Amino acid sequence: MTCPFCPPAQDNDELLIARLDICDLLLNRDQFFPGYCLLVSRRHISELFHLAQTERQAMMEEVNQVAAVLAALYRPAKMNYELLGNMVPHIHWHLIPRQTTDFLWPRPVWSEPHAPKHLSPAEYATAVVAIRAALTGKA
């Protein structure tokens, strides 16, 4: 079975927000939960404890930095951080700003199926640019 995260995102991927040291940050295609991002390890690895401590710490600082940026931009009631990988083991963090107004609040995002919400190319670009600017301190 091929890994959907190998090779990494292409530079022209409309969902690519930033290449960080350890991970690539992508906007999730389904924006049912606005601001939902995926933080994808740049190398193929499946568990935190398979990483060397320095790499793991750097990854977790990226998780933290992205969560802080999404919280500042989207003003969620709570950030959700999930590392699952049951279907796609290649480490990818689900970082999801949760609003009290969202359909499933306060339950986990997986509690009920929903139709994916796709944006127009211009709307994807707006979100990507806003998150990228906040991440690089140019917001």
Next chain:
Amino acid sequence: MTCPFCPPAQDNDELLIARLDICDLLLNRDQFFPGYCLLVSRRHISELFHLAQTERQAMMEEVNQVAAVLAALYRPAKMNYELLGNMVPHIHWHLIPRQTTDFLWPRPVWSEPHAPKHLSPAEYATAVVAIRAALTGKA
């Protein structure tokens, strides 16, 4: 509203596995997913980015250590790591060994409701002692 994780677990809590530097480790009462643990911050805080970097790094090393121990004991197909807090914001990591034989595999544990699986006091004690021993290198 009172926080169910303040004050912290009592020493005589049958689910308490270990007090680590940053978190308390508890067996989840519902053992529908065998080995499911909660790693609960010893202080009341709700987001990773509210922690100082040193404390956050220490917390994440505890998350990592516990995940490695659960993986060694339960031999899951995948560890799941989730920090949600929509209902109880006080940081508590859900650390869940997932088996390919479990009811919801490969979907997230929240995909469908299930009746909780409670153990006998002796069964809780067996799991708690086994995880504690592995955590302290005395397995």
